Amino acid sequence: METIAVYWEPIIRTYGFQFREGLVWHALRLPLDRVDDWSRGLQGLADPAATFQLTWARLDPEASMTMSLVCEPVHWNRIRPIWIGNTACDGGGAAPETMVDLVWFHGPHFGDRYGIMDFTYQVLHRGQVPLLAAICSVASIYLVLPAGQGAATRMLLAGAFEIPTAVNGPRQGASPVQG
Amino acid sequence: MTDAMAISGIKISPPVLALQLRSDPATRDWTPRLCRLLTAARVNIAFMTAAGAGSRARTLCCIDPEQRNEVVRLIAHDPQLHASVTFGNTMGLLTLYPHRGSIPLLGRVVQTLHEAGIPLHGLASSIAALTLATDYERLEEAASRIVDRFDLPRNVSPLKPTFTVRQQKRAH
Numbered sequence: 001m002e003t004i005a006v007y008w009e010p011i012i013r014t015y016g017f018q019f020r021e022g023l024v025w026h027a028l029r030l031p032l033d034r035v036d037d038w039s040r041g042l043q044g045l046a047d048p049a050a051t052f053q054l055t056w057a058r059l060d061p062e063a064s065m066t067m068s069l070v071c072e073p074v075h076w077n078r079i080r081p082i083w084i085g086n087t088a089c090d091g092g093g094a095a096p097e098t099m100v101d102l103v104w105f106h107g108p109h110f111g112d113r114y115g116i117m118d119f120t121y122q123v124l125h126r127g128q129v130p131l132l133a134a135i136c137s138v139a140s141i142y143l144v145l146p147a148g149q150g151a152a153t154r155m156l157l158a159g160a161f162e163i164p165t166a167v168n169g170p171r172q173g174a175s176p177v178q179g
Numbered sequence: 180m181t182d183a184m185a186i187s188g189i190k191i192s193p194p195v196l197a198l199q200l201r202s203d204p205a206t207r208d209w210t211p212r213l214c215r216l217l218t219a220a221r222v223n224i225a226f227m228t229a230a231g232a233g234s235r236a237r238t239l240c241c242i243d244p245e246q247r248n249e250v251v252r253l254i255a256h257d258p259q260l261h262a263s264v265t266f267g268n269t270m271g272l273l274t275l276y277p278h279r280g281s282i283p284l285l286g287r288v289v290q291t292l293h294e295a296g297i298p299l300h301g302l303a304s305s306i307a308a309l310t311l312a313t314d315y316e317r318l319e320e321a322a323s324r325i326v327d328r329f330d331l332p333r334n335v336s337p338l339k340p341t342f343t344v345r346q347q348k349r350a351h
């Protein structure tokens with residue numbers, strides 16, 4: 001595939017940082033033979049207002065998937081019965097919920113450019129920020145932090161990245177259709 | 180549940196190479212070190228999920244397969260990463276949007292691939308999109324299954340990339 005563009009910034013620009021405090025993170029280990037029942041169950045959620053902030057999953061070597069969900073506590077109360085269901089049997093596992101904060105950001109051509117996650121890790125390391133999970137998908141980076149760490153981490157990152165004033169002003173918090 | 184579920188579009192990626200990183204049982208996360216190495220090699224991370232601690236801490240990281248040799252060379256010089264990183268199969272990323280934070284949509288996506296026997300190596304949401312990592316050789320089939328199970332606008336078909344952006348440091 002031909003490369004037709006190059007991109008470089010001395011200081012990495014973002015469209016600003018967003019965060020949400022006091023969320024629930026739940027990780028569910030799901031045996032592969034339970035995936036069908038479980039995924040059908042999710043489709044039965046009757047409350048469309050009960051949504052996730054972030055989800056990710058990975059296939060484990062032990063013939064299982066670990067599914068993670070981060071959402072508002074009020075939504076978790078509605079999602080929990082079908083998310084956990086009866087998967088805790090037959091080798092599955094439902095870890096206890098963890099209260100977390102979420103910081104996320106995206107920038108121009110994130111997803112096409114090297115070094116952004118490395119830079120993020122360096123900033124977090126300098127700030128001694130404990131990180132529970134990091135997710136890079138499309139042009140977005142999500143950081144899952146222990147509860148109470150979100151606001152300070154957002155400030156820390158905002159001081160290290162460049163946020164153009166046009167973004168940092170009235171449009172802060174705006175999101176493009178994809179990210 | 181077979182009711183219509185609407186999405187606006189689907190994108191499929193070029194092939195990506197999967198790196199699986201298993202971190203140290205003593206709770207040391209080697210993911211920052213891997214990211215540092217990839218930066219040194221000017222390798223972009225197309226997709227990554229990194230979570231957990233202890234013996235269950237695993238990171239899935241997808242990069243351009245054309246940069247495999249350079250990454251292998253650098254990892255060979257890092258004993259910790261050399262012992263912790265496994266190069267996996269060539270994968271493809273299927274991205275559908277928007278997800279709207281919808282739990283039923285998540286269930287529909289997972290079920291669609293699972294019932295077709297299409298492996299789901301990883302999954303992650305972004306602001307508006309949901310990205311699935313599967314075997315590259317089954318990526319087109321996965322996209323076709325998603326198209327069949329979701330309502331897409333008329334004349335919308337999976338988008339394939341026609342160019343790449345590569346970051347180069349400008350000489351001043």
